[in-house]
Amino acid sequence: MAALTENFVQFVEFVAPLFLTDPKGRFMAIDCIENISAYEGTEVTLRGWVYNKRSSGKLQFILLRDGTGIIQCVAFKGNFTAEQFDLLDKLTQESSVQVQGKVRKDSRAPGGYEMDVTGFQVFQLAEDYPITPKEHGTAFLMEHRHLWLRSSRQHAILKIRHEIIKACRDYFDERGFTLVDTPIFTPNACEGTTTLFATEYFDQKAYLTQSGQLYNEATAAAFGKVYCFGPTFRAEKSKTRRHLMEFWMVEPEVAYATLEDTMVLAEGLICFILERVLKRRRAELEVLEREVSILEKVVLPFPRITYDEAVGILRESGSEIQWGGDFGGGDETILSQKFDRPVMVHRYPAQVKAFYMQPDPERPNLALCVDVLASEGYGEIIGGGQRIHDYELLLQRLQAHQLPTEPFQWYLDLRKYGTVPHAGFGMGIERVVAWVCKLDHLRETIAFPRTLYRIYP
């Protein structure tokens, strides 16, 4: 440990300035692998980890990754002392190193550039890194999720996730929305439909939020157009590839908006996200071997079908669904495979939806709601609709759903003081990431997934 600390001090002193001097006193830049092309023909210092290593007697090929890319660094024995070269030979997978060298264009290199190593510092020699370049089972990988994140596939997924989240924020910000985040601790089981995580709140009981929507309705009346973006918790004992106990949702809410407005907003968001990812994250999609031509076909407008029509399609396809029931996972898969872009299913029977859904004036047993089902069998990524704005009707629905009115006083107040029609939706980020990346399980879409029976690491 003493040696490590000593090494660390040297390391920090050495790398602290943005520009280093090499042993001959020349200035040298520190940079990232993604900027490597700017250094062609000159020297640069890279800091990262050994991704893999091959050797050939007097040559060492070190694949260095730094979070922005991977580059092959080539070290020739003749350029080092025997001691130094032996140290290079001993480098192990995931050892942390700083490497200096001359950047050279090379058609043989995957990224197009290679580095001829002139100097290096080892920060730490990693011992027995558990994730080897061969295959592993999901249980083992999930147990080592903290390390699995370093592999190129997981890295690509999380880069795309980041891009999707940024796109969501840009989309709303550019359209006059205000980000107003809603609480994680809530005093009551909001919608009364799902099982929530209960926790202590000093001498009271609190629940982890299942949706920011009710609070969004309050902020929409204050700001007009709002969205919240945060984690959401469901204590459902769901054990499928489509569920996580903790997931992230972006939820816009717009005053004076109708169901139709919401559908336009939703399809616009999805197209905006896809355009952005296709533009900025092509390399990552390639790592995932995602067929981009399928994503490029997703353009406006999205097909809109009513619940009635959806039931008809499902029954023709052999589903057992009865009118009035909600779709099962299999039903969503069937529907989403019928279209080459996400399909918007609207006007479900009110009985299968939450209490706050505005009834369709033409058929009051239907709710003015919409679910967006992603294509390629991915199913629901968005759920939303128009909310009840009439005080008496809302009160009536609360009672019909056997919910207490007292905790909803503030919510009812919104219908007393300048109520307006309003609508919004929630989009599950992980499901969008899974669809865009074409993953078969939601657990790879978030750094540390919380699944039924797994809360480590």
Add this chain to the structure above:
RNA sequence: UCCUCAGUAGCUCAAUGGUAGAGCAUCCGGCUGUUAACCGGAGGGUUGCAGGUUCGAGUCCUGCCUGAGGAGCCA
């Protein structure tokens, strides 16, 4: 909560009821262009746990534990 499948070396997997093995990883040696590098050698095991059947169990039976997939529920 229910149904199905699986647990053998650090990892991924073999092994008719009859001497537990391979590839990768690790360690030692070789190679100036490797691309999941390759070649030679070495170490590495209470076959998930507890019982049972049998001359003999990784293999068959019972129970339990753990994991995976799916159902229901949900986004």
